[in-house]
Amino acid sequence: MHRYIVKRLFQGVMLLIMVTTIVFVVGRLTGNPVDLILPEEASEQERQDMIETLGLDGPMHEQFFVFVANAVQGDLGWSIRYRQPATDVFFSRLPNTLMLLPAAMILAVVMAIPLGIISALRRGGATDRISGTIAVLGIATPNFWLGILLIYIFSVQLGWLPSARMGDWTHYVLPTVTLGTFLVAGFMRLIRSSMLEILESEFVKLARIKGLSETRVIWKHCLRNALIPVLSLWGVFMGGLVTGAIVTETVFAWPGIGRLTYEAVLFRDYPLLQAVIIMDAVLIVFINLVVDILYAYVDPRIRYT
Amino acid sequence: MSELIPMSHDAVLEVRDLHTHFFPRRGTVKAVDGVSFSLRRGEVLGLVGESGCGKSVTALSLLRLLPGEAARTIQGQVLLNGEDLLRKSKSQMRQIRGRKIAMILQDPQTSLNPVFTIGNQLSEVMTKDPSVPGGGVLQQVIEALRKVKLAAPEQRVGQYPHELSGGMKQRVVGAMAMSRAPEVLIADEPTTALDVTIQLQYLKLLKELQANTEMAILFITHDFGVVARMCDRIAVMYAGRIVETGPVRAVFDNPSHPYTQALIASVPKMSNTEARLHTIEGQPPALSDLPEGCRFEERCPYAEERCRAAYPASFDVGTEHTASCWRLVPE
C-alpha cells in the first residue's frame, strides 16, 4: 500500500512540474512577459525593477529557476486587479468553491448510483430509457447554457430560486444542478455498463448459489465492483469539475476560484491566471490522491500495483 | 403444493424428464432435452460429456439459476426428498440453495468476489449462534477452512482472493459449499482449471468431506480419468440427452453406446501402442437443429438405417446399466 501511495504522489508531483513548465513557457512565448505581468500604467522604473527581480533579462533556464523557487515559496505573482499576492486572492475565494464541489459530487452519487443500478437490472425498462435520455441530453447540453436555462425557468419565470451569488441553501440549488449534471450523466452510464457486466460474472452466480438474498447480491457484491470504474476514471471527472466550475460560477456570480479564473481573463490579469492554474493543479493533485486512496480501499487488488 | 412424490429407493435427488430450452432471437436451443437420472444418498454420480452437451445447464436447472430471460425449464420434475423444486417459490428456493443443495463452480479465479476478504465471503453462509457474542462466526469460518485443509486458516480469513492460489481458492469454495452440511453437492468440473498436481489432492479432499456423511455428489466432468477415481455411477450425456447410465466399473468394462466407447477409447493409455491419438470424427449437432433420430448417428461408425429414423429407446445392458442405442436389439 505504501508503494502505491508513493507512486501516486510521485505522479502528482510530475503533473505539477509539467503544469508549471507549460505555464512558464507560454508566459515567455510572447517575448515581452513584463507587459503581461505589470499593469499598463506601470512606469519604466517599475518595469526595470520587475525585470531584475524575475531575472527576465537572463537566460531561460535561470528564469525558470527563479520562477520555480518563487512558486515553491508560495509566491506566484502579484495580481494586477486586486493588488495583492495572487495566492492570497486564490485562497480567499477557494472556500466558496469548496462548498460547491462536494454538493455537486453528492448530487451525482445520490442520483447516479440508484439510477445506474436500476437501469442495469431492468434493462430496456422505463427507468433505463428515461435515465438514458437524461444522460444523453446532459452530455450534449453545454454547462453554461444549462445554467442560464435553469435561471430562466426557476428564477425568472417561476421565481422559486435565486439566480446569483452565495446565500442560504436556496442559492446552492441551481449551481449544484448545473455543475453536477455532467457528473450524473457520466457516473450513471459507467455504473450501468459495469453493472451489466458484473451481473454476468461467476462470483455473482456463486453468491446466488450460496442462497444469498437478491438484495444482498446486488447491494453488497455488485455495487462495490460497479464503483471501481468510476473511481479509476475519477481524474477525468475531476478535470471536468474544474472546467465546469469556471463556467458555472461565472453564470451564477458565485465568488469562487472558477469565477476568479474568468475575472482573470476578463481583466487581463495574467499573474492571477497563472497563479490560479498552478494552484488548481495543486488542488487537483491533492483531491486525486485522496480518491486514489479510496480506490485502493475499495479494490484491494490495486494496492499491489 | 407440498405433497410428497414417491422416489426410487435410496434416492435423495431425482430428475425426471427435464427439458431446459434457450430462446435466443431466432430458433430454440434445446440444451437439456429430456434428461432423467437419480442420485442416491452417499454416492457420487458422474455426469460426463463433451463441452456444450448440456451438463452445466442441467446443474443450473436443478438450482433454478438459469441466466435471465433467455432460458427456461419448460418441463420435468426435480425431486429433492419427494418435493418438486420446479414448483417451489423464489424464497423457498433460496432456503434450499446453499443449505440442502450446494454447488462448486469450475473456475476458482472468478468464483470469489475480488473486493471482499475470504472471511467476509465465508461468513455469509454461516448461521449465527445467538448464544455466543458476535455469533461465533469467526470461529466457524476458521473451522470451515480447517476442514478443507487450508493451511494457516487464521491468516487466510483476512486475506483477499487474489492473494491465494487457484487450488487454495477452490478449497475456500469447497468450504462455502460444505459449511451447512448439504444433502447434495453439485461439482461442476471443479478440477478442470486446477494444476494437474493439485487435482488429485482436491478430489481426495472431496471424498474425505463426503465420508461419514450421507451427502451425494453430482460430479460434472469431461475427464474420464477423474470419473474413474471419483464416481460410483456415471451418466453419459450427448446433445442434451443421457445416452448411457450405469455403475462405473460396468460402463468402463462394457461401454454399450458407441459414444461412450469412443470417449473411453480416446483416453490415451500408457499400454497403448498405437501411433495416433484416437479422436471422434465430426461435431455434435447444433442444439437448435436436432435430428429426428439418434443424435450420434452422423459420427457413429456403426450407424444403420433405423438409427436415422427414430431416437433409440433405452435398453438394459446389465444390472442397473442402460444405454440408448438401436444396436442393442436385433433388427
Place this chain on the structure above:
Amino acid sequence: MRKLPWISFLVIGAMVFAALFAPWLTPYTPIEQSLPEKLLPPFWEAKGSTKYLLGTDIFGRDILTRLLHGAQVSLIVTGLSLLVGGGVGLAIGIVSGYIGGRVDAFLMRLVDAAFTFPSILFALLLAMTMGQGLGTLVAAIGLLLWAGFARVIRGEVLALKERDFIALAKVHGCSETRIMITHILPNVMNTFMVLVTLNVGIVIVAEASLSFLGAGVPPPTPSWGLMVAEGRGKISSAWWLSLIPGIAITLVVLAFNLFGDWLRDRLDPKLRQL
C-alpha cells in the same frame, strides 16, 4: 442503434446548409446594427415582427442571421481544431504505439497528465498571451483533443504491429517511418474517422464555452457561445438572446453525438467503451 439516425442527419444537414449558404439566406449581415429596432422578440411574440424572425439583440442585429453565420463559424473552428488536434493525436498515437519503449512511456505519461488536467485552463492562458483569434482558438481546442486521439490510436497500433503484413514489410527492408506512413496509417483511419465524429460535440461545446468566457472568437463575429454570453445579462427581459443560440448548440451536439454513436457501431464496435 441499428436504424439510421435520420434526425441526426437532418440536423447536421441543416447546420451544414446554413453554414454554406448563410450570406444568401437572410437580407441582413450578422454585424449590421439597427439601434432603433433593438431587442425585438421573435416573431411569434407580441412585440415581434416577421421582419426579424428570431428577434434582434442589443445592437439591433438580426438573431437569425447571426445564428446562421454562427453555424459557419462553428463548423470552421470545429473542422480546423479536429484537423490539428486530431492530427497531432494521430501522429503521436502512431509513433508511440509503433516505436514503443521509452518514447512510448514518456508520451503516455503526457497523455495521462492531459487527461487529468483541465485543458481549458491552458486554452485561457493561450488566449491571454497570444491574443484572441482563430489560430489561438484552434490551438487551444486542439489541446483538448490530442490526448484522447493519441490514446485510442496507440491501442490500435499496438495490436496492428503484431500482424504479419508488418513483419513482411520489415523483411522487405522498409524503414520504420515508411511502415508507419504507408502501412499503419491507412489501417487506423477507420478508427480515426469514428473518433472525429465522436469528438465533434466536444469541440462545439468547447468553442462555445471559450467564446462564452471571452477567450474564443472575438466579437463582432457571431459565435453561438458569444451570443449566449451577450444575452446573459438580459435573461429576464429578453430570453431569446441566450436561449435560442443555446438550443442550437444543444441540438447540434446531440445530433453529432448520436451520429457518432451510430458510426462507431457500424465501423468499429470495439470502441464502445469510450
